[in-house]
Amino acid sequence: MKLLIVSQYFWPENFRVNDLAREFSTRGHAVTVLTGLPNYPAGYFSPGYSLRGPYREQYEGVDVIRCPLIPRGSGSGLRLVLNYLSFAVAATVRALLACRKGYDVIFVYEPSPITVGLPAVALALVTRVPVMLWVLDLWPESVSATQAIRSSRLLRWIERMVRFIYRHCDRILVQSRAFFSHVEQQRVPSEKILYFPSWAEGxxxxxxxxxxxxxxxxxxxxxxxxxxxxxxxxxxxxxxxxxxxxxxxxxxxxxxxxxxxxxxxxxxxxxxxxxxxxxxxxxxxxxxxxxxxxxxxxxxxxxxxxxxxxxxxxxxxxxxxxxxxxxxxxxxxxxxxxxxxxxxxxxxxxxxxxxxxxxxxxxxxxxxxxxxxxxxxxxxxxxxxxxFNRTVLFDQLERWMRELADRQGGTRSSPESELLLSSERGKLS
Incomplete structure (x- = not known):
């Protein structure tokens, strides 16, 4: 498969998406990562990076396409909002210009923010490539709980954005079984939601x-x-x-x-x-x-x-x-x-x-x-x-991706494949 991973964070930042990208490359898939310039958690660009790039790299067999963004700074207030929005805008433009290569699946890694889903949705609307969103953090609940955003009007706007992103994803993976009801409350059909927990690097x-x-x-x-x-x-x-x-x-x-x-x-x-x-x-x-x-x-x-x-x-x-x-x-x-x-x-x-x-x-x-x-x-x-066996989880994810890849070109899944996925949504323990 040709796999595009959209993630605001990637190597040299330490996130599990690094392990996922390496593993799927090792399994023989052509993996591209659309990401930002690394600045987490320090709040400034990692050594060797600046607004001048580099914007194209190779990482253990993975093609990395980077986007400019505003560094997160102290990680609070307006600076963090600008960090999130600048990546969403830049990655959307970058995706439409540099990522129209006929990918089989777009995989979105969402530990926070949910805005990472916007570039994937924009690309999918143009290319008809199916999107799989892995939800590790529920919005707007998480930003409300940490009091990062207190405006009820802004929280309602974020909820509408979340609903828009979910509606345009073909599969939504959740890291906790307790997430199911919350995702369903955003008008997502239950058969689109699959349980996919985190793992530990080997x-x-x-x-x-x-x-x-x-x-x-x-x-x-x-x-x-x-x-x-x-x-x-x-x-x-x-x-x-x-x-x-x-x-x-x-x-x-x-x-x-x-x-x-x-x-x-x-x-x-x-x-x-x-x-x-x-x-x-x-x-x-x-x-x-x-x-x-x-x-x-x-x-x-x-x-x-x-x-x-x-x-x-x-x-x-x-x-x-x-x-x-x-x-x-x-x-x-x-x-x-x-x-x-x-x-x-x-x-x-x-x-x-x-x-x-x-x-x-x-x-x-x-x-x-x-x-x-x-x-x-x-x-x-x-x-x-x-x-939480790493190999078992990756095997299951690969099967789900192959099922979505069969829909390339905008065709809908067969009722049989939908029924199979519905039966598998809670299979992982």
């Missing part, structure tokens, strides 16, 4: 050994609770820091933050204000390839989300990575993410925005014998292998 599955972290990093001795990923508003760092405050009498418990994001400067200031420098350690962002080494040195891996209805529907992407790494998990979140960790028997879960319960969970885990903690990690890895 490198995490080898993290069970005691690999060394980068030489420049010093990890404190004691019980290490490690958070890895985006330091943002949704991750509720106030709960993490308040829990750390409650455990200041336990200097053996260390909170290690590996990552970057729009809330990092606030977290740094709060660590100083709350006098947590001895137990909260901010290690900054590190390459994806080093994460298994960090995870292997953690006694518990931490995942948190704010208490919002939309977040209760979401499975944080780091959950799959944590499970695959075979380390015990401590969590402060509700809903689907909590259900998976508890169902797997992979750790201890506290309610979202409950620092006292999170502190108690960490103490319980710290006082759990090593053998019992190791068993939690093993159960998590086994659960991952059963429910």
């Amino acid at each position: 490198l995490y599955e080898t993290a069970s050994g005691r690999s060394p972290v980068p030489e420049s990093v010093h990890l404190p001795e004691g019980f290490r609770v490690m958070f890895a990923g985006n330091v943002g508003a949704a991750q509720d760092f106030d709960t993490i820091l308040t829990a750390a405050e409650r455990l200041q009498s336990r200097p053996d418990i260390h909170w290690i933050i590996v990552g970057d994001g729009r809330m990092l400067s606030w977290v740094q200031a709060e660590v100083e204000r709350r006098r947590l420098r001895n137990t909260v350690h901010l290690l900054g962002r590190h390459p994806l390839e080093t994460m298994p080494a960090f995870f292997a040195q953690a006694d518990a891996l931490l995942v948190t989300l704010r208490r919002e209805p939309i977040f209760a529907l979401t499975i944080p992407g780091k959950v799959q990575s944590y499970l695959a790494s075979g380390r015990p998990i401590v969590a402060a979140l509700d809903g689907e993410g909590a259900r998976i960790i508890e169902e797997a028997g992979a750790g201890i879960v506290a309610p979202a925005e409950h620092p006292e319960a999170l502190a108690d969970a960490v103490v319980r885990l710290a006082e759990t014998p090593n053998e019992a903690r190791d068993l939690m990690g093993k159960r998590g890895a086994a659960y991952y292998a059963t429910h």
Whole structure:
């Protein structure tokens, strides 16, 4: 197949779409990625990139077409809006000029923003190529929950845009089963919606050994609770820091933050204000390839989300990575993410925005014998292998894409193929 992936984010930015593009190229498909100039999460262009380009690259057999955009800056306010809109406009123009090559399927990667779907829809209207949208973040619910947008009028406009994008997609993949009803509320027929969860890159599955972290990093001795990923508003760092405050009498418990994001400067200031420098350690962002080494040195891996209805529907992407790494998990979140960790028997879960319960969970885990903690990690890895196996997921996605490719030229799917997809919408566990 000739596959066009539309994603605002791509290598050297660390997103799972990189792994997806590599895998489908390895499987012999001709893969092109339409993306922006990399600027996440730092907020400025990555080294080697500027408004002068480069605008065409090769990445492990994948053809990369880049678009100019306004860097996201601090990741809030008007600058972020301009970042989203500039990519949507530039990518639409770029798609219509440079991507009319007779692709079989257009695949849209949507962790946020939903505006990434606009270039794909515009191209599909001209070329009649079927569109598959992978929804990892529900709009407008997510921007409302994080208070990124407070205007009810603007939220209604965004909802109309979401409905327009969904209506012009042939298949909508959702990362959580709890997303089904919300997508259906946007007037999407249920047979168009398919369950497709995230996976962990293969490198995490080898993290069970005691690999060394980068030489420049010093990890404190004691019980290490490690958070890895985006330091943002949704991750509720106030709960993490308040829990750390409650455990200041336990200097053996260390909170290690590996990552970057729009809330990092606030977290740094709060660590100083709350006098947590001895137990909260901010290690900054590190390459994806080093994460298994960090995870292997953690006694518990931490995942948190704010208490919002939309977040209760979401499975944080780091959950799959944590499970695959075979380390015990401590969590402060509700809903689907909590259900998976508890169902797997992979750790201890506290309610979202409950620092006292999170502190108690960490103490319980710290006082759990090593053998019992190791068993939690093993159960998590086994659960991952059963429910989120990378190869199984890619095989299924490839089958769905081939089915859509049969519709090339604008013909509709047969009733039999629609019935088959309807039966498969909930097959993945």
